[in-house]
Amino acid sequence: MPTLEVKDLYVSVDGKEILKGLDFTVNKGEIHALMGPNGSGKSTLAYTIMGHPKYKVEKGDILFEGKSILDLKPDERAKLGLFLAFQYPVEVPGVTLFNFLWKAIQANNLDSTSPRIKQLPKSVVDYKKELLEKIKKLNMSEIFVYRPIGVGFSGGEKKRMEILQMAMLKPTIAFLDEPDSGLDIDSLKIVADVVNSVRNPELGIVMITHYQRILNYIKPDFVHIMLDGKIVKSGGPEIVEKLEQEGYAWIRETTAEAAD
Amino acid sequence: MAEAIKNRIDLDYSKYDFKDEVKYVYQAKRGLSREIVEEISYWKNEPEWMRQFRLRSLEIFLKKPMPTWGADLSEINFDEYIYYIKPTDRKGRSWDEVPEKIRKTFERLGIPEAERKFLAGVGAQYESEVVYHSLREDLMKKGVIFTDMDTAVREYPDIVKRYFGTVVPPEDNKFAALNSAVWSGGSFVYVPKGVKVDFPLQAYFRINAESVGQFERTLIIAEEGAEVHYIEGCTAPVYSEDSLHSAVVEIIAMPGSHVRYTTVQNWSKNVYNLVTKRAVAYEGAFVEWVDGNLGSKVTMKYPAVYLMGKGAKAEILSIAYAGAGQHQDTGAKIIHAAPYTTSNIVSKSISKDGGRTSYRGLVKVQKGAIGVKSTVRCDALMLDEFSRSDTYPYMEIEEELVSIGHEATVGKISEDQLFYLMSRGLTESEALTLVVLGFIEPFAKELPLDYAIELNKLIKLEMEGAIG
Numbered sequence: 001m002p003t004l005e006v007k008d009l010y011v012s013v014d015g016k017e018i019l020k021g022l023d024f025t026v027n028k029g030e031i032h033a034l035m036g037p038n039g040s041g042k043s044t045l046a047y048t049i050m051g052h053p054k055y056k057v058e059k060g061d062i063l064f065e066g067k068s069i070l071d072l073k074p075d076e077r078a079k080l081g082l083f084l085a086f087q088y089p090v091e092v093p094g095v096t097l098f099n100f101l102w103k104a105i106q107a108n109n110l111d112s113t114s115p116r117i118k119q120l121p122k123s124v125v126d127y128k129k130e131l132l133e134k135i136k137k138l139n140m141s142e143i144f145v146y147r148p149i150g151v152g153f154s155g156g157e158k159k160r161m162e163i164l165q166m167a168m169l170k171p172t173i174a175f176l177d178e179p180d181s182g183l184d185i186d187s188l189k190i191v192a193d194v195v196n197s198v199r200n201p202e203l204g205i206v207m208i209t210h211y212q213r214i215l216n217y218i219k220p221d222f223v224h225i226m227l228d229g230k231i232v233k234s235g236g237p238e239i240v241e242k243l244e245q246e247g248y249a250w251i252r253e254t255t256a257e258a259a260d
Numbered sequence: 261m262a263e264a265i266k267n268r269i270d271l272d273y274s275k276y277d278f279k280d281e282v283k284y285v286y287q288a289k290r291g292l293s294r295e296i297v298e299e300i301s302y303w304k305n306e307p308e309w310m311r312q313f314r315l316r317s318l319e320i321f322l323k324k325p326m327p328t329w330g331a332d333l334s335e336i337n338f339d340e341y342i343y344y345i346k347p348t349d350r351k352g353r354s355w356d357e358v359p360e361k362i363r364k365t366f367e368r369l370g371i372p373e374a375e376r377k378f379l380a381g382v383g384a385q386y387e388s389e390v391v392y393h394s395l396r397e398d399l400m401k402k403g404v405i406f407t408d409m410d411t412a413v414r415e416y417p418d419i420v421k422r423y424f425g426t427v428v429p430p431e432d433n434k435f436a437a438l439n440s441a442v443w444s445g446g447s448f449v450y451v452p453k454g455v456k457v458d459f460p461l462q463a464y465f466r467i468n469a470e471s472v473g474q475f476e477r478t479l480i481i482a483e484e485g486a487e488v489h490y491i492e493g494c495t496a497p498v499y500s501e502d503s504l505h506s507a508v509v510e511i512i513a514m515p516g517s518h519v520r521y522t523t524v525q526n527w528s529k530n531v532y533n534l535v536t537k538r539a540v541a542y543e544g545a546f547v548e549w550v551d552g553n554l555g556s557k558v559t560m561k562y563p564a565v566y567l568m569g570k571g572a573k574a575e576i577l578s579i580a581y582a583g584a585g586q587h588q589d590t591g592a593k594i595i596h597a598a599p600y601t602t603s604n605i606v607s608k609s610i611s612k613d614g615g616r617t618s619y620r621g622l623v624k625v626q627k628g629a630i631g632v633k634s635t636v637r638c639d640a641l642m643l644d645e646f647s648r649s650d651t652y653p654y655m656e657i658e659e660e661l662v663s664i665g666h667e668a669t670v671g672k673i674s675e676d677q678l679f680y681l682m683s684r685g686l687t688e689s690e691a692l693t694l695v696v697l698g699f700i701e702p703f704a705k706e707l708p709l710d711y712a713i714e715l716n717k718l719i720k721l722e723m724e725g726a727i728g
Binding site for chain 2: 052084093095101104148
């Protein structure tokens with residue numbers, strides 16, 4: 001049984017159809033790259049899987065370990081082991097990242113006996129210890145976690161804040177929505193190092209990106225190209241090279257041919 | 261999700277909403293008249309000057325029209341209230357001396373426990389009279405006075421006569437005049453020159469009977485270089501008929517002194533809370549109002565600081581929460597009457613279920629007050645589309661060499677904010693609670709720890725209580 005299976009998914013936002021019959025499967029241990037031009041529906045897929053109320057599923061299904069999650073709220077999906085690293089994380093004034101993340105871990109601890117939950121820290125002492133280790137890896141200072149969520153963070157800090165949460169919450173399937181956008185090469189390497197360090201057979205990662213740059217540091221097992229609300233091409237890393245050389249025009253041509 | 265945000269905040273009053281069967285020593289009949297004022301003065305066995313002060317204030321009260329600005333006060337009928345209730349014959353110096361039923365009330369409210377833990381002195385008022393008062397012995401030896409206002413009138417006539425009614429005269433407004441006519445109870449705090457009171461002094465005000473008015477009067481004097489932190493809490497059970505609370509607080513901060521006044525009012529939602537609070541700060545003095553308004557039906561309260569001496573400083577930090585049927589019309593008033601004075605106003609409000617919050621503030625800089633710095637920040641958070649928030653910031657600047665800043669935000673909790681927090685595993689109500697606690701954090705962090713915890717608990721109950 002696949003870990004996460006998206007079947008013939010149609011999704012609209014504010015009455016506008018964005019996803020138009022998308023099929024997609026990801027398993028634990030795999031790394032997928034989801035590529036495509038702006039507006040092709042990559043982020044919509046991630047938001048829909050996480051359960052954002054604005055994204056309306058018109059048709060199709062999303063199955064986690066064989067069960068539909070369409071009726072679950074975002075927090076219930078998170079507790080199952082789904083995670084989304086946001087492209088633009090929000091700001092929450094007055095709430096420190098430290099407190100928030102501990103509350104999130106406690107909320108997860110409350111709900112489940114899954115192997116994933118068993119790895120989460122159970123006491124605030126263990127939590128803090130683990131958090132400080134991970135902050136170091138991300139080349140961040142400790143002060144960072146005692147600041148309010150997102151407030152006054154640079155673009156790079158926001159990306160790292162997301163990766164830090166992923167590393168702490170130990171999801172089963174994580175969507176990373178453009179973890180590379182706006183990062184200089186040094187920050188990109190740090191983010192990639194951390195993603196690589198959390199790679200394990202129990203974690204499936206879906207990386208949404210425009211550019212192949214990050215894929216030089218995080219090697220995907222599978223690459224998918226999205227166009228106009230559908231995955232139009234899937235394959236191995238070789239697709240990335242071809243895309244880099246020929247651009248999305250090549251995909252448009254080949255899919256047009258196929259349609260003929 | 262936006263819909264689900266509705267009906268989430270409801271103050272939990274179970275802790276406060278209980279009624280006691282207490283037999284009173286004396287209870288005035290309903291309504292206000294010269295006879296009632298004379299009766300109050302008689303029961304208190306007051307000096308003649310205070311009796312005259314009351315009667316003069318009554319005249320002023322009767323002449324002054326109701327304020328037509330601010331909250332709706334048209335339902336107030338002054339004939340329906342009971343202006344004076346004497347619950348007991350004597351004031352206790354230990355809790356054992358307090359009548360059992362009244363003592364139990366304060367035990368339920370956690371007052372004796374807080375006293376043991378972190379307070380330097382406590383006053384407890386039940387209806388019109390203070391029933392308990394204590395002050396740590398070492399502070400007494402240093403000349404600190406902390407007693408109820410009635411006792412102060414009798415035992416410290418010189419100080420009281422010198423300051424009483426000088427900061428808030430009865431002519432100031434209709435409700436100040438009302439309080440001046442029928443005042444009873446309240447705190448008197450006197451801190452001699454250079455004495456620093458290291459732990460807070462607290463007073464707790466409890467209305468228990470129906471339709472009763474509580475009119476306590478508080479006077480705080482900090483002599484040169486003195487320091488004191490005074491805390492006030494208040495609650496009442498819910499009745500079908502409205503109650504009226506109209507207090508006057510006067511603070512005199514002498515040169516170089518520091519006075520902090522903290523209050524979190526949690527009156528039940530049938531109390532009109534119309535309070536005049538004002539301080540004068542002389543050279544280099546620092547006055548802080550930390551003012552939380554969670555309860556009441558209507559609150560009109562604008563803590564003020566008159567900065568009279570060079571380099572004096574004022575901070576007014578407030579939060580207001582208005583749920584269904586509530587209007588919190590609160591704010592701040594600063595008069596910069598001397599050069600190099602500074603002020604900082606931070607106001608946070610939350611409205612929900614058709615509740616209404618208004619910020620009404622004045623910053624005035626008088627001619628000649630050069631080098632003044634003032635910043636005002638108002639943030640309003642509305643949790644649904646039925647609620648309302650208004651801001652009325654007034655500035656009267658008569659001097660050019662000043663720096664004045666004003667910033668205001670009005671916001672709703674966004675779907676994206678909740679989604680983000682929920683995507684990590686928090687339920688919707690946990691996420692909402694977190695955003696609201698974050699919003700009031702600048703206020704909560706200024707409270708003593710136990711109060712901050714109590715405030716956070718109340719807010720959590722509001723959010724989690726009504727989900728589903």
